[in-house]
Each structure stands twice: as C-alpha cells, then as structure tokens.
Amino acid sequence: MSEKVCEVKNLTYLYPKSDKGVKNVSLYVNKGSIVGLLGESGCGKSTLAKCISSQLIPQSGEIVCQKIGYIFQDNYASLNPAKRVGWLLKETIKYGNPEKFSEYEKRIKNILEDVELDESVLEHYPSELSGGQRQRIGIAMALLSNPDILIADEPVSALDVTVQKQVIKLIKKLNERKNLAILFISHDIKVVREICNYIYILKDGELIEEGDSEDLFTNPSNEYTKNLLDSSYLE
C-alpha cells in the first residue's frame, strides 16, 4: 500500500457571509501519484488548495500533510516583479530549505536543469521572461523547498496550448523522477485526463465523484460528471 503524503478529512470552509466554499470534503494523495481535482470555475478547487496549504483556516475538518510546495495559477503575480530570478530562487532556498543554503549555487543549477531552463534566466526580472519560462520558475521555486507534495493550482490555464503541453510534460517528468505526489487542480478535462492517475470531481464545494482516471472518463456514475465530460471536447 502506498504511503499517504496528504490527507484531508471532512474539511469545511465557507467564506464569511456566504455559503460558497468547500463543504465536508475528504481526499488523500499517495506518494508518487498525480491526483486531479476537477470542477468548473468557482466550485471551490482553489479554496480547498488554499486550506490545504494553510492560506485559509478551515472552520472544521482535519488536514494531515507532509511538506507542501505550491504552484500558483498566475505565473506573473506569483513572482516578485522587483527581484531578479536568481534572487527569488536564493530566497526560496534560504527560507524553504535553510539546511541546504550553504550549497545554494549547486541547488539552483540543479533545479534549473530539472525545469529545463538556462542559467541566463537568473539575471532576468520575471517580466522579461515568457509565460512558460515564468511557470517553470514557479515550479522550480515550489521544488526548492524539497516538498513531499506539490499543489499545482491551475498551473497551465494561463498558458497557450503549446506551452501547456511542455509544462505538463515537465510536471509528469518531475513526478516520475522524484516520485513526487502532485495535487493537480484544473477545470480543463483534457489536461486532467492527460496527467492524473486519480481524479476527484468537485461541484458547488462538495466532492461528488472520485475514481481512477480511465474508469472515471470511460464510465462516470454521477450525472454531473457525465454532463461535464459531454460538454468537453474529448474524443
């Protein structure tokens, strides 16, 4: 049986003066697996991710997770625009993985190789890079703190299709090479099918269906999931 790196039990978070949020959600992510969290915009996917990563404090429920790395959706806003990429990576090691700070130059070199970027990006400001390069830097920063689980909150939704493919390929490669658990959040069914082993479907803040990727896509049991799949452009 695989080791659980993250488990959420009966988590509820409702935004103040609203019934929006996530309600009684339970899920887990095993080591080395890519788990998808799929649902339409506004269904609570990012809220759940924020609760898991302690950006929001849930009203009830339990979260037991090992070290978390976080990839944000907006690759521009997630990188400090006033700092060079080299500084950002160094700062991430300094606070995310301080015991390795003495060898930060080596760590930065290795991580750039992992995310397939050239060392010349270190001298650039984020705005001087392309969307794909910025997202790779975002992934590199998430990896530098040596996480056990990576939460990828719509990591490719702001990218064009060709760059999306490259980033998905990269995430898959990192998952295989580092046996890293990934919670992949997306509203894009195609992308989720491409990358995830196991999928949770979220609707109006509640989990309505879950299952192995291929089972769920070929034989959905919930009416909403069927409609969701029908409305996509899957062949």
Add this chain to the structure above:
Amino acid sequence: MKKIKLNNQKKAGIIIVVIMIAFVLLGFLNKNPFDLMNKDLILKGPSFSHLFGCDEFGRDILKRTQTGMGISVAISVFSVLIGTFFGTIIGALCGYFGGIVDEILSSIIDVLFAVPSLLLALVFVSLFGSGYLQVTLALGIAIIPSFAKMMRSEFKKQRELEYVKMAKLLKIPTARILFVHILPNVTETFLNCVFIAFNNCILAEAGLSFLGIGVQPPLASIGTLLSDGGGYIRRAPYMVFFPALTLILLLFGIGLLSSGESFHHAYSKRFKD
C-alpha cells in the same frame, strides 16, 4: 548596466535640482559669513560684487539666500526622513495586517489627517518653542499621516498578490516580507510621496519662518529672507525677488521630478505597463 530613459519633464527637473544644489554648494566658496554686516552697503542694489544686492543691515543677500536655501533644504530633508520612516512603518503595518491593527492605527491617522499639517506644526512649535530643530520635528510629525495613508493603501493592494502569499508559505519573517519583498514594489508611490512631501515641507518651513516661529535670526532660511524683505518691498524689491525666485525654482524642479513616468519604469521594464 541598463540605459535609463527619462522623459523630458524628469530631465528638466533633474537639471533644475542640480543647479539649485550647485547654487547652495557654491555658497561655501564665499568665505564671508552670511550675517556679516556692513553699514556702507545697506540696501545696496544688485551689482557685480553683490549679485543679489544687500539687505537693511548691509548683508549680502546672495550669501544669505544660499545659506537660507541650504537650511530650508536640510530641514525639509530631515522632516521627510522622519515622516517617511514612521509613515511607512505605520502604513505598512495597517495595510499588511488589516483587522484590529489597521482599525486602531488608521483611526489615529485619520484624526491627525483631519488637522491641516501646517496647523499641526504650529501647535507643535507653540508647545515646544521655535527653532530649526523644533520645526524639523514638527514638519516630520505633520507629514506622517499622509505618508501612512498612501503606504497603507499600497501595502493593502500588494498583500493580496500571489508573490506575497508565496513568501508567507515559505514562512519568511513578516518584517522581511514587508520591507524586502513588498517595499521595492511600491517605490513608485513612495518616491512620489517623498517629492510631494519635500515640496510641502519647504513651503511649510518658509511659512513658519515667515511668521517668525521657524528658523530664528541671525540664521537665515527662505522664509526669514522673505519676511525680512517684505518690509522693504517698495525700496528694495530684490530682497524678496531673489529668495522667492530660488524657492519657486526649487519647488518647480522637485515637482517635475515627481511628474510623468516613474523612475522605476524609466529604469527597467520589470514592471508591466
């Protein structure tokens, strides 16, 4: 090294400010004291030996204007430093933390903000006496509220951005997030506030000294020179004209520096337009 592209307003501002700084510094070449009196030169008009003329005590107005400008600028620089330091800290704490911290500090700032800065400075000077130290402190305290308000709104905007959330996830100390991560992103507003506050301080100092509660004689400041010259405006208009001209030029130069495209944009393309 990146090439800095400045707009024409900023270029003109830099030229004027550099000229005014040079004007003040050139005063050090003139070894005569600024309060040297000469009964033979009383109310003597501008000449080659005394370019700005002489005042009612036969003192060289050029030397006094250079000294006075230097004192006015020094008072304003230190006042802005005081206002910037405390205003930025208070604004950063209010904007970043929000909640009860924001409510308490913002209420205090709002009360201070409701009182005009010059009036606040007047109250301070009347409580603690006149003199350049008191004026510097009074003006510094008077500009804290406006600085804090501007910085509060900037930090409030920034705290919602994902790079700040990323920093929080990494458990970077709050002080570092505030002043190493966020502050460089608000320099555009920060610098504009500094320039505006500097101009306001120069004017306020001139106003306080003009009223006789700022810099005290025999020290000179632009305000005291205008005040002294006011009594002789018909007989010796140059006593007011030259100090007023230097004051206007300095204010104009600083005003131009704070206008148009920010220095940040000019220096780098790192910020999205």
